[in-house]
Amino acid sequence: MYDVFRKYINEVTSSIIPDDEFKHYEEAFAKKTMKKKQFFLHEGSVCKYAAFIVKGAMRLYSIDEKGHEHIVRFGIESWWMTDRESFQMLTPSRYNIDAVEDCELLVTTSEAVARLKDRSPLFLKLMQILDQNSYIASQHRIESTISYTAEEKFMQLMNTYPAFLHRFPQNMIASYLGLTPETLSRIRKQVLLK
């Protein structure tokens, strides 16, 4: 599992991390497996862990007063999963995180992250690149949710994260796009017929 993580760090930072520096990552990140449908975080708890997904699929979602789920984030291999607000501020989370498939994770705590920032200059670079990428991705997603038609939202997802369509069931994809399952089903048919 650490090999995948090491390769990922090298790729994202365009560097080769030395053995003695990577040792700190092995200390900071623990292996964890999760079965499908198991919870990583329950609404109301503090999100003590952040996970790097080595294998599997997860989702972060809220549940509204009517009991409807709203999926804010998906995660698959080489993505990170946590409620960052709760993880860093130690406030109770408004979200749930669970495993959509069986998962192999590398998990860390905010204390371990703080130590790693001191010990590995590359980790700071990694964090900066990830922050920037997620800022840009969020901006795209905000733009699409406020301005795109249902069909355009689906097309954008198909072009940007095609893997999501095979990994997550249709009702979750609909929730992620802010559409009803019926609307998504109609659009899928239209798009696939084109």
Add this chain to the structure above:
Amino acid sequence: MYDVFRKYINEVTSSIIPDDEFKHYEEAFAKKTMKKKQFFLHEGSVCKYAAFIVKGAMRLYSIDEKGHEHIVRFGIESWWMTDRESFQMLTPSRYNIDAVEDCELLVTTSEAVARLKDRSPLFLKLMQILDQNSYIASQHRIESTISYTAEEKFMQLMNTYPAFLHRFPQNMIASYLGLTPETLSRIRKQVLLK
């Protein structure tokens, strides 16, 4: 203008920046004024500048094929304004940025930002805090756009950024929330009557 900026840096980083360190900020940021409706960025150009708003109001928006504007970001005093993707990757922007009110700005370039990162340890801290805050704010906005009703979206904006409602015209607020002006007008009346 630099006094406001200095106070802002001290507040955000919970530090007191020394004179010799702040000198680098005065070198990195130039004063700029803009008249209402003037453009800071045109779609298709590279966004060469990032602005700290000392006074005034700005917006970042895209225009779709039918000519409709979609407002992705607003900015007022002590907010930053740039198309970060274009600013950092030097790619042509998909957005326009203009002044909604007369503005006083402190503007910088990506080269100056890179130099400042080397010269001011506090600047790295500032960037990290801003990145974290904008990540959290984006997550809230994504959640509200996919899961809230029109009324809930308006209420959230009223609670989170009440100043926006006085600073930006109704048609812009509607665009920012992804609502039609008619829907926003109906909701405003309902909410104000309650």
